[in-house]
Amino acid sequence: MKTTLSKEKVSMRDGFAKKLLQLSIDDKKVYALDGDLATSTKTDIVAINNPEKFLQTGIAEQNMMSVAAGLATTGLQPWATTFAAFLSKRAIDQIQVQVAQPKLDVKMIGAYSGLLTGLTGKTHQALEDIAIFRSLANMVVLAPADSIEVEKAMEAAHQYNGPVYIRLARDNYPIIFSEDYEFQIGKAITLKEGNDITIISTGTETSRSIEAAELLEVEGISAAVIHMPSIKPIDKEAIVKAAEETGVIVTAEEHSIYGGLGSAVAEVLVEERPVPMLRVGVKDRNSESGPNEEMLEKYEISTNHIINVVKKALKKKKY
Template sequence: MTSMLSEKQAAMRDVFGDVLLELSKADPRVLALDGDLANSTKLDKVAEHNPSQFLQMGIAEQNMLSVAAGLAAVGFQPWTCSFAAFISKRAIDQIQVNVAQPKLDVKMVGAYSGLLTGCTGKTHQALEDIAMMRSLAHMVVLAPADGIEVRRVMEFAHQYNGPVYIRLARDPLPYLFDDSHTFTLGKGVQVKSGSHVTIISTGTETVRALQAAELLEGEGIRAAVLHMPSIKPIDHEAIIRAAETTGAIVTAEEHSIIGGLGSAVAEVLVENRPVPMRRVGVRDLNAESGSNEALLKKFGIAPEHIAEAVREVLARKV
């Protein structure tokens, strides 16, 4: 089987910095709010090339989100950015009360999400941010899979009037899509067809889902891969159709299995079309420092773990 993954790679944070600079130059309403991590998140591109629309908020995430709410209330479109662990867990009350409840036009970008954060350790890793954000009324939650989709998601968020949380990763990932790729809120993307099982993945884990599908192909197992860049709202129709077509579902995410993509998919299935299902994600554990390969293996979200989950769920398929 020929790999669907491109040899070309890009880091989401680099694309994010480039696109936000473009948006800020094209739209005077767009402001970049930094939590003193601009060199890591690449907000420094705005600071260097469009400083009048860059605001340094310091290591004070709660204040940053409160300021963003005030700016949005008077017509600006603030883009707040920090590590996913900080912007979600430290500022959740301000996000809920000041941003989500009044449905203000604030964009929240969680960089350095999941396990692979450059050996920063569990204080800097976010495995709960999807669960937290998707529980808030009015909140849109997005997790792009590659650099192309980062651009498309940001273009959507710029046009959308309301709170949006975008989950980004630190390290370079292969391209899945080309420039013709489009993003539609609430819609999944079928990146591989298959008849035996459907792997539903989001964000960084979609690359690993495709790698798992390639492993399974050698065993005669044809796995479909359905990428979910839009976690909230989620594509109910695509999930139900996958259950009806393949009769078995595996979900995959670089996030806790509690409250994330797997939970969202399970909610749809149990109410509409129950089928054998297995969730691949971090299983009620705190993360830790380590190399990317070591962390993926230890916490059970590498391609081989997705492939094993497929074998397990197929054994239960009627």
């Protein structure tokens, strides 16, 4: 599959809000829960158009998750939405004990994830959420790359009976997928074929990885790009196949290099098919507020940094 980034850019939260409203109308079990951030996460569309299905729990994320757990025990399907930083750190005890352990059908939406949260400040950035949710038993962890995939992932989550965490970004991102794209939990998708090296990316970093691969092609480097929207469960078969076909891997994520996609891929490789691998992600440092492009460069997750790491990884390849 050869994927070219669309010039059209759409915010993931817009796709999310549209789909959540549709689900709340079509399925009597679906309820939207908000932590007093409805205008930011766009869940206010449910409050306005289907108010009976909207529950405002206030700035009380722990309580919101307890309410969600209670609703799920009655056969309802709550969709609890707040910023990823608050969901993954403030409410983790309730999520672990009341949702994950009993494997309740609760969908958790972490908005404003990653580094680029507009200038909302470092307290609102989430670089650890994938690692936190991935460590919980019974938890599915998804990180879509564009607004279309957000809607497709939501459809899959809606059909799945159990806890699901979906990671969303704030800003507009290029459209990658077409409307006929079929999302599957636990499956990766190859966006670009390549022979020299494989870039495995997730979430927002996938569009940057495609751009990096196209620029590398001009330099004569053939880089495959595999998008991994399902971080748990992860597509082991796709990872092993990539290792066998290109012999070297680079992972890319807008998340800490500890515990996220890079760690998940490394775990598969070390057990199944060890090959040289390097990670693009935020290193062991605290984040800060700033303009997006400057943040991408400073924290070394920009398109240029992916290109540089690919070239570095190629030097480790065992031909």
